[in-house]
Amino acid sequence: MNGPGRRRAILRAMPNLSLHDLPLDHAYAALGDSYHARVHPASLSDARLLHFNADAAALIGLPPAAAQDPRFLDVMAGNAELPGGDYLASLYAGHQFGQWVPQLGDGRAMLVAAVGSPGGGSWELQLKGAGQTPFSRFADGRAVLRSSIREYLCSEAMHHLGIPTTRALSLVGSAEPVRRETLETAAVVCRMAPSFVRFGHFEVFYYRNQHDQLRPLADHVIQRHFPQLWDRPDRYRAWLTEVCERTARLMAGWQTVGFCHGVMNTDNMSILGLTLDYGPYGFMDGFESGHICNHSDEGGRYAYDQQPRIGHWNVSRLVQATLPLLHEDPEAAVEIGTAILEAYGLAYGQDVVQRWRAKIGLREHRDGDEQLINRFLTLLHQGRSDFTRSFRHLSRIRAADTGPATGVREEILAQEAFDAWVEDYRARLRAEGSDDAARAAAMNAVNPKYVLRNHLAQHCIERAEAGDSSEIGRLMDLLARPFDEQPESEAYAAEPPPEARHISVSCSS
Ligand code: AMP
Numbered sequence: 001m002n003g004p005g006r007r008r009a010i011l012r013a014m015p016n017l018s019l020h021d022l023p024l025d026h027a028y029a030a031l032g033d034s035y036h037a038r039v040h041p042a043s044l045s046d047a048r049l050l051h052f053n054a055d056a057a058a059l060i061g062l063p064p065a066a067a068q069d070p071r072f073l074d075v076m077a078g079n080a081e082l083p084g085g086d087y088l089a090s091l092y093a094g095h096q097f098g099q100w101v102p103q104l105g106d107g108r109a110m111l112v113a114a115v116g117s118p119g120g121g122s123w124e125l126q127l128k129g130a131g132q133t134p135f136s137r138f139a140d141g142r143a144v145l146r147s148s149i150r151e152y153l154c155s156e157a158m159h160h161l162g163i164p165t166t167r168a169l170s171l172v173g174s175a176e177p178v179r180r181e182t183l184e185t186a187a188v189v190c191r192m193a194p195s196f197v198r199f200g201h202f203e204v205f206y207y208r209n210q211h212d213q214l215r216p217l218a219d220h221v222i223q224r225h226f227p228q229l230w231d232r233p234d235r236y237r238a239w240l241t242e243v244c245e246r247t248a249r250l251m252a253g254w255q256t257v258g259f260c261h262g263v264m265n266t267d268n269m270s271i272l273g274l275t276l277d278y279g280p281y282g283f284m285d286g287f288e289s290g291h292i293c294n295h296s297d298e299g300g301r302y303a304y305d306q307q308p309r310i311g312h313w314n315v316s317r318l319v320q321a322t323l324p325l326l327h328e329d330p331e332a333a334v335e336i337g338t339a340i341l342e343a344y345g346l347a348y349g350q351d352v353v354q355r356w357r358a359k360i361g362l363r364e365h366r367d368g369d370e371q372l373i374n375r376f377l378t379l380l381h382q383g384r385s386d387f388t389r390s391f392r393h394l395s396r397i398r399a400a401d402t403g404p405a406t407g408v409r410e411e412i413l414a415q416e417a418f419d420a421w422v423e424d425y426r427a428r429l430r431a432e433g434s435d436d437a438a439r440a441a442a443m444n445a446v447n448p449k450y451v452l453r454n455h456l457a458q459h460c461i462e463r464a465e466a467g468d469s470s471e472i473g474r475l476m477d478l479l480a481r482p483f484d485e486q487p488e489s490e491a492y493a494a495e496p497p498p499e500a501r502h503i504s505v506s507c508s509s
């Protein structure tokens, strides 16, 4: 039986399984004290389970009924420790906005344990916002409800868009006051990932000149997460090459759904190539190639069109930090490292073109395709047309038609440029004998109808802050099927109303 099938069978067999019954392991803890600090969650007043994600729960063999067990809420809130858990905050550092910061670490996230997955592999459970750790510096170890809802919703939305990401198991709200610009309340998200190791976990030991610490960490990551590379004589080279490729493909995924991360510091980069640490991120509404979603990013270092370049800069920092693993002779190590980094550009170039091509419904590769794609993006940019809606509507174009593409051009603000483009686009479709219906179906499977627009998240947050958390479930259900027409939810596919176009999102969380 395959993974999901086996998982379903186990769930049927054990409908009363609770979080407390799951088999735990502690491979990260076993790395030793130099990699983490032991911690305990702080208590949370008036904790309430605002959402339980049955979809993520199934990954660890947890049935929906598990959320009814009062002990589940206690653990997810940090009001009780999971028996057998080994709570720890991990040590890392990173480059923030290009500047080296020698020590960061989990200042408000705690690893509970890894849980074996019925489908194979394992998932680490991490509580974000459960209180201070030795790495909190002067901060409170908490996360506000607003930012927790944003992380909870978006990580799941990304997953259902097919983009690698951390997952989220539960969202707990509370009456615990937290001071930010104003007084807010604390929340705790339980995140799940096979590993939360970041590029910064390696950087910290490289720059501290503790190079002996690099190998055990790299071996831990490879053994558990890249087992197919373990026996290779060039293990570290093969592993870093794959991290470069995964990061490149992640960037291609972000670019082609119009997602801006906002804080691509090396401490927010996952060694597994997952989208990690959702802060002031945003899906673009109107397309602007230099869009900056984080209003603290004054120089636009992490603007939309910079993301692929920054991805390369970040993998370069990782490769630099792991040079001691590549060769004992520093010059030879640099040579190998330079060769490894070439994988990034190759993987990005291939993947992004293939994704854009799929978005405009091209089956075959032909000369001029990239120009056709770039012309479309340019005219979206010129009119600041809605990114998601524009691509979604393209599937309505018929290859044999002539003249303006009614029903599509209304979405586009640079209409004359669009009319000219459509002529060339139709000719290109005819050249590969494209079938309208088949193409529309394929395009609608890659161009989402629904994304987590800022104004949708904002509306959900405002309602939850006023005590009504029902919109969280509503959005979770909607965004679990982003490619499906959901006629009852048509309004969620609309552009933001004018007053909500410029919601600005800060780093404060
Ligand atoms: P972030 O901007 O969320 O990626 O966080 C950058 C660093 O600051 C990480 O080391 C976080 O753990 C830490 N941090 C952010 N917010 C808090 C907080 N409220 N309490 C403690 N540490 C925090």
Ligand code: MG
Pocket: 267, 268, 277
């Ligand atoms: Mg972070």
